[in-house]
Amino acid sequence: MTAFALTLGPTWYWYFTRGTGIVALLLLTAVMVLGILGPLRVSSPRWPRFAVETLHRDLSLLAILLIIAHVVTTVLDGYAPIGLINAIIPFDSPYRTLWLGLGTVAFDLMLALVITSLLRRRIGHGSWRFIHWLAYASWPIAVLHGIGTGSDAAAWWFVAITAVCVLAVAGAGMIRVGRAIGLAGGWRTTAVIATIAIPVGAVIFTIVGPLAPRWAARAGTPSNLMDQK
16 A cells, blocks of 8 residues: 555545545444344344454444554655654644544554454453454544544535434444343433433534634644645
């Protein structure tokens, strides 16, 4: 992938960065939905349990590959001062420090999931499962990263894609809570409120963020890049 990326020009880098980021978000959303609804799965001749688990794993790996491509093309693009180290160490970039840093955190969480999955037998099931659940935090962080720093954050089609992703995860959460057995009333109420808060929070943030005037400057775009626009 890196060798191929080196043959491309700046315009292609920009398109690849946008495309891989959006597709990765869609894949992460599918992984989240499968993970949330996982305990509700029932084996059938058409979709046996192992097939759904394999799909969940393969989508996760594909999402990671696309995220790596997203990182590589972003670094090679050269438009913004983003180095390879910024893809590993969060909140260290002069370009939109917070929002780019969130993308780095999401990437690090996904890497942690892959590494611990490879070492699952060594670290034990309990430790692996804890990190596995922690890795699910990569989805909302990735959503915030896309809204906060994406070049298409204010475009109607990007807003629509993000809305579909958020509603899909919120819907899966509502189904999971609704079918949960033995969940205490207080915990059920908390889960419902948290599930509803996800799309509401995303809408509010999008309105006061990327859709508001001068978001690029407020998001942390360096002044020299602003002068080029």
